[in-house]
Structure formats: structure tokens, C-alpha cells
Amino acid sequence: MKLTVNLPKNPYDIIIQKDSLAQVGDWVKDLWKPQKIAIITDDHVASLYLETVKTSLEKAGFESIAFVFPEGESSKNLETVNQAYEFLVKEDMTRSDGIIALGGGVVGDLAGFVAATYMRGIHFLQVPTSLTAQVDSSIGGKTGVNTPFAKNMVGSFYQPDGVLIDPQTLKTLGKRELIEGMGEVVKYGLIDDVQLWKDLKQMDGSIDSILEHAENIIYRSCEVKRKIVVEDELDKGVRLYLNFGHTIGHAIEATAGYGQVMHGEAVAIGMVQVSRVAENKGLMPAGITDQVVAMCQKFGLPTSHQPWKADELYEALTHDKKARGKSIQLILVPKLGSAAIHSIPMEEMKDYLEQ
Template sequence: MSTVKLELTDKKYDIIIEPGILKQVGTAVQKIWSPRQVLLVSDTNVAKLYLTQVQEALMASGYVVTTSVVPAGEASKSLNVAQDLYRVMLDQAFTRSDGVIALGGGVVGDLAGFVASTFMRGISFIQLPTSLLAQVDSSVGGKTAVDFGTGKNLVGTFYQPDLVLIDPDTLKTLTPRYVAEGYAEVIKMAATAADPAFWPLIESIQKPADILHQATALITHSVQFKAMVVMNDEKETGMRQILNFGHTLGHAIELLAQGKLAHGEAVAIGMVQICRIFEAKGLTPAGITAKIQKQVAAVGLPVDSPLLFTPKFYDQLRLDKKNRGDHLNFVYLKALGQPAIYPVAKGEIKDFIASEVSST
């Protein structure tokens, strides 16, 4: 078992990584929560695998459990679905002393966390992430959100959970595509982390099956790095922006793909392309792009997209929620493990990118 402690000024909690821990969820929750009502939120894919098991374990430990299963997919991250969950809690007479548990991937975690953070101005919350993407990234750090209009995560909060339980065994039920998708975030962490053991671990991954064999180590390194970043910058005003490596370009094409690209696939493309642009400018050392691309391609992740560098692509960049005033911060690599931020004025984004695209 690995335990990563995330300690903030007004919140401390454990992130426990252990194969099989989902079978011990009742005992683990008992250590931090008194008996109470619990809303257990899952989706239609995860519920059929783990919902009954988790519900029974919680009930055996003294919790009154109400389950709510939302449709799988990004469409459930909406204010309408959040309102449905509020109604369930009101119907069951939930109070501020009760809690919400998210059982699923990033969509469920974001949605349930948002509901927990806003119901009665905030009630207790626990994350049980079941996808690699959620285990290494979205379940750690306290970001919650729903989508609004055409934008991802436009309505949300920073709201830390009381506990995160990560069971690498749940990855065995994912398709190879979604194991690889989550692994894109692991590559992002390794490329930006000043951890001498992390990138060599990435280079040992030569095929998708290797991700499962090394899952506990990959998750642990990722969570340790993300926890360190969050402890230094909880609200993403400075250092935490480095976690957007690959995301600025990736979010734009993810939205334009309209569901045909998974989040991690878009991030993989974004990492390769931002390295290519900054390498062409002489700001990223020669050879870094090739290293990133090799590890991305090794597990079948995409490295390019026809959606890149189109008029709609540039329009989407200018609307990115990470825009700071009149500029957009691009995260690039001075070297592996040395991320940096390069601000570009909104009106100059296309010229900044296009000058290198046209010359390569």
C-alpha cells in the first residue's frame, strides 16, 4: 500500500493506492467518517461492475446508502444532472452532516464533487476513482466542475475530498483504448516532474499491457507529483498551471472532435504538437519532441490531428478558460522535468503558432 498525504492550510487528507482496496472501502471510510447518509454516485458502465459491492460494504459499516447512477459519458457533466442529484438528496432529507461518494471515472468525480461542494454550501466528499485518468489526475487536487454551453468545466469549484481510495485492479476492466487514454496524463506528469525515477519508468512502457503491469508504480509517481504541485498552488494561480502541459492545444481539438477523441488522446496530441512548436522556436531542446512522441505512440495514442491549426481551432484557443486577461499561457519544456510558462497575447496566438507550423 502507498499513501500520499495532501496537506493544505485548511485541509489534510490521504490518497491511498492499493490493489484490492475497493473491497475494504467500508473499513477505510469508517476511519474518517462517522455513521451518516451517503449518496453513492456512479455511471451506467461502472455501476454494473462495482456499485453493489461498494454499497454493501458501506452499509455493513453503518452507512445509510442511496445510490444514483448517471448515464456514462461527458453529457452527464451538466447542471441538469447536478440538479437531479440535488433532488435525490432533498428527497432523502440529506443534511450538512451527510456525504457524497464518487465511484467512477473523471466525469463522475467532477460531477459528484461539484454537487458535494454546492449542496447546502458543501458537504463531505470521498473519491473512489476507477479509471486511470481519474486515478492519476482528476481525483487528486480538488477541482470539480460541470460543462456549460460549448465549454468544458466552465462552472466549478475547488473543493478537496476527505479521502481518495485508488484501486489499480479496477483498470483490468477498462478497454485498452481507455487504459492508454489515462496513460497520456501519466506521460504528462513524468515529462513535467523533477523526479529522476519517473521518466525511466515511462521509457519501460513499450505496449499497452505494460501499463497494467506497472500500474501501481505509475499511479504512485503521478499522485506524488500532483499532490506536491497542489500543495504549492491549490487554486492554480502559479505553479499548478504546469499541469496544463499538452492541454491548451488538446482541449481545443477535443472540443472540435465532438466526442470522437477521448480527453487523454487529445492531450497526447497536444503534448507532441506543443513540443514541436517550441522546439522549432529553439525554446525546447532538440530531441524532446521525439522522446515524447515515441512514448505516446508506443501505446497507440495519436500524435496529430487534421483539426489542428484550422480557423475553428484558433477560435477555440482564444476562448480557452485558461486565458489570463488578454493572454494565453502555453506550458512548454525547457527539458524533461523542467516545465515553463510562455504567455502569448490573444491577438497573436495564430501568428505565434502558424509561423512554426508553416516552416516545419
């Protein structure tokens, strides 16, 4: 399966194909001239897939090197970025060379940021191996790292030259890691794709069911993201729809300590919390919160978080990138399969943090 992200300055394809990881070299050969390639990955993914990718690249005529950092959200920071810069300099990487991000969302965001900023930008490719990365973070060009103040506070928009998705990699994810990716999938059904929502309702929520329906889940999710990114590449309008549940979700991730609550888990909690309060305010239809809760619970996603420290969460979300002066762009779902931007004073976000 193939989707094309038709951006005017940098169009690229998303390839979704089982067992494609072993053929990554042939894919790259169609996109890049012979060059040195730095594979950026974490130590867990490296133990599973690095040799497969390196072998395939070298068979296709590419020289490959690897920068491997410790797994987890706690590594997604400027310290790791600086270590990557030092590695690239020592390996004599030039602007004619490229970077491949091999891994989940943390790897993709960090590697993309390194590619965007090293020598003012060298080209790169995304090879996502987690469900969250395959359906969301590998597409659209958002790169970035966390700071003590907020998630993804430092970053840039920098599109890849292509995205290669092998659904078979999901079989090596841990149960929690696979389930958290469903937070983003559920979001896509809510904001844009009623058919995806119907497909999710027909699934039994088990790990086997997720893996069995992986290609359809990935394709439909990527199609929603592709469509929105093409319409609004730089996050100034409808691309904000993709942030449903993220305003509170990011605050939960930051206050809990990066990595303690996984991204998709935080998004699920954020979607439930926003929906409940918006429904009470008459801004979302009655009953939609119950549907969101039921869907999240079916797939094993959390719908609440403890300890709930409203003051700390509010302080964290004041640094959210969706803030505009003293207001914030909150995303709501006025009906299933449709999203809307609701601009409110920042102070009103305190209502959305009430338990």
C-alpha cells in the same frame, strides 16, 4: 501505499492499495461519522462496482443511496447536476451527510461539483476507477462540468476528505480507456519526474505492461500532483504546469464534440503540437518533440487529429481558464522533467495551431 496532501485547511490521504474497493466501508468509517452516503456514479461503473461498494458501506454501518447517470463526457453538464440536486433533495440529504464519487474523471468532476454546491457544500470522497482519474482528476480538488463554450468552464476548488485508489479496477477498463490515461502519465514524466520517464521508456507499451506497472505509475504520478497542489492549491502559479498539452487538448475535445476524443488522447495531441511549434521557435530543446511522439506512440496514444480546423480550435481556446485578459499562460518543457510558464498574447496561439 499512502500519500498525504498536506493542505493547511483540509489535509487528506491518498491510499493506493490493491483489492481495497471491497474494504471501502472500513476506510470511510475511519473518516466519517455514521451518516447517509450518496454514491454518484455512471451506469457502466455501477454495473461493475456499485453493489460491492454499497455492501461494504452498509456493513460498516452507513446508509447508502446511489445516483446513477449515463456514462460519458456528454453527461458532464449542468443538466446532470440539476438531476443530482433533485435526487439529493428527494432523498433528504443534509449537510451532515456525504457524497462518494465512484468512477472515472467525469464522475469525479461532476460529483465533486455537486458536493461543493449542494447546500453550499457537503463533504465527499473520491474512489476513482479509471487510470486518468487515479493519476490526475481525483486529486487536488478541481471540480466542474462542461458547457457548449468550453470544457470545465463551470466549477470550483473543493477538496475531498480522502482518495482511495484500487489499481485492480484498471483490469475492467476497455483498451482505449486504459491507454488514454497514459496521456496524463506521460505528461507527469515530462514536467517533473525524470525517473518516471525512465520507467516508461523501459516498458514495452502493451496493456499487460501498463497493468503490471500500475502501482508504480499511479504512485509516481500522484506524488507529482500532490507536491504541486500543496504548493499552489488554487492554480495561480506552478499548478499551471499540470496543464501541459491541455490548452490545445481541451480545444480539441470541445470542437470534436465531448467524448469523441478522450481527455488523455487530446492531452497527448496537445503536448505534441505545442512541443513541435515551441521547438521551432527555439523555446524548447531540439529533439524533445520526437521523444514525446515516440513515447505517445509506444503506448498507443494519438499524436495528431483530423480534421484540424485551426479557426475553430482558436475560438475554443480563447475561453480557456488559463487566459488572462488578452494573454494566455502556455506551459512548455524547457528540459525533460521540468516545466515553465510562457505568457504569450492570445493572438500568438494561432502560431501553435499551425499544421
